[in-house]
Amino acid sequence: MAQVKNKQVILNDYVSGFPKETDMNIVESTITLKLPEGSNEPLGGYGVAKVLESGHPDYKKGDLVWGVTKWEEYSLVPSAQILFKIENTDVPLSYYTGILGMPGMTAYSGIFEVGSLKKGENVFVSAASGAVGQLVGQFAKLSGCYVVGSAGTKEKVDLLKNKFGFDGGFNYKEEPDLNEALKRHFLEGIDVYFENVGGKTLDAVLLNMRIHGRIPVCGMISQYNLSQPEGVTNLTSLIYKRIRMQGFVVADFYHLYPKFLEFVLPLIREGKIEYVEDIAEGLENGPAALVGLFSGLNVGKQVLVVARE
C-alpha cells in the first residue's frame, strides 16, 4: 500500500463564541492507504472525493462520490455513512458540494416540501446570496413567485438583483428598522420566509407574515455561537396569522435526491439557474474560509479545494 502525507485541519479545543483561526491547526502525518486507519479527529463537512480503496460493495476504486468527509487530504469513510455516487460529470465537480449536493437538496426540500410553496406567493429569504439562499430564491422565481432577499453587503445585494433575478433585496446592516424594510418590499406581506439567520430578522418577519404563512427553518446563523441567544418577542403572531414554523434537516429528505437531480440538472444545463461559488485553494486556507463564513466574508457558496482531480 502507498504511503502518503495527509494534511488535516483539527480543532485545538472546544470553540467558545465564533470560531477564530487560532482555534484550528494544520497537522501533517504520514499514513498508509489501507483499511482500517484513523487517528486525530479533523473537522467534518460535505465534500467531493474519489474512492482509492473500498471495502463496500457499492463503491469501487475510481468512483466519484459526495457526502460527509473530513477536512484532510485522505479520509477513511465508515460504511454506515451515506455517500452519493456522482453519475453526471458534465458539470463542475464542486457543484456536488453545493447546488447538486447538500445545499441544493436543502433549498429544494425546504422551500417545496417544508414551505409548501405555491405559484405567485411572496417569498423572503435571509442570507440570500449564500449557498442555500441563492437557490431558494431562484427556485421560487422559477415557480412564479415574488422574491426578495437580505444579505450583509452591497455587493451581495447586487448579486441578488442582477445575477440571481430576485425582485428585490436589501442590506440588513444598513437598515435601521428591519420591520420598515420588510414593509417597503412586501406591501401585502410575506407568504413564505426561508429562515437562515434567526434573531432580529425573524422577529421583524413575524410582524410581516400573511395569514397561513410558512417559515421553513433551515438555520439561525446569527444565533449560533452566542453565549446568550437574542430573544424572539413576536411569536404571538404565529397564532393570529396561523403560521406554520418548521425546522428541518436535509437528511430527512435524501430519498428525494433522484427527483431533485431530474429537476435541477436541466436547469443548470440550459443556463436557467445561476450558481456562484467562492473558491479557496488549499487545505491551509480552510480555517480562514470557515471563520469568514461567520462574518459574511464569502460571496456565494464557500468551497475549499483540497485537491483537483
Add this chain to the structure above:
Amino acid sequence: MAQVKNKQVILNDYVSGFPKETDMNIVESTITLKLPEGSNEPLGGYGVAKVLESGHPDYKKGDLVWGVTKWEEYSLVPSAQILFKIENTDVPLSYYTGILGMPGMTAYSGIFEVGSLKKGENVFVSAASGAVGQLVGQFAKLSGCYVVGSAGTKEKVDLLKNKFGFDGGFNYKEEPDLNEALKRHFLEGIDVYFENVGGKTLDAVLLNMRIHGRIPVCGMISQYNLSQPEGVTNLTSLIYKRIRMQGFVVADFYHLYPKFLEFVLPLIREGKIEYVEDIAEGLENGPAALVGLFSGLNVGKQVLVVARE
C-alpha cells in the same frame, strides 16, 4: 314589541396591560326587541342564547344557539356571524360555551389536526386545568398517550391528577427551574406540546422536545398585555429536532364540528370525560371574572351566567 331593560358590560377605554375591573362599566338602557337595533359596543365573547326574533331563515324564535355574542342581556347578532344551533339538550347548556363549543373544538382541532397526535406519544399541556387544557389532556389520555400538565395552583394540579386523569402535573409557580421540572416528568422528552402560555414555559419546552415533535400554538396568555413580551431564546431547537410549531385559530376548523360532536357527546354521556366549570352568576360579576382569568383565579372553564332558561 316588548321593551326590556338591557344591562351591558362596556370598556371605558383601551386597556393597557392586564385588564382591571375599573376598566369596565355596567350600563343599563331600555331597548325595544326589534330589528335593527344597536348602540353602545359591549365586550364580545362566546355565549349560549335563545332566539327571540329572527330575520334569518335558518333561525326561528325559541331556537337555542351558541356562538359569538356580546356581554349584555339581549343581543342583536348580524346575519353574517356564525351561530351554531343547539340540537342536543340532554347536557348542560353551559357546555356549549366550553366542551361542546369553541374551547372543545379548539382542543380537538389543536391536538388532533394541528398536533397530529399519535397513540403512545408524550404530551405536555400548559394552562392544563383551563377550558381547553383539561380537554386536550383527556383527549390525549383517551388516545393512549402519556400526559403531563402545568397549572398555577396546587388545587389545579390536584385536579389534573385526581379528576382529569393526567399522568402528572406541576405548579409552574413553585418550580425554580422549568427545564428541570420538564426533565423530571419527561425522561424521554415531549412529542407534542399544546401551547397555551408562551414565554418562559415555551423556552423550557423547546429544550425538552423530541425529534419530529409538534407544538400546536393555541395561545400565549403569559405574553398578552405585556408591553414588552419576553424573548424566546431556544428556537434553534426547532432545527436540530425538526419541530413543527404551528399557530391556529378554531375558526379554521368549524367544518369539523359535526364530526367533533360525534366524538365527544358519547364521551360525556358515558362519563368518560370530566369537565369542570367555574360559574360566576350575573352580568355584574363579569368584569371580576374576566380580570381573574389573567391571574389564574378561575378553576376550570370560566362561565358567566347572564340568565337561566
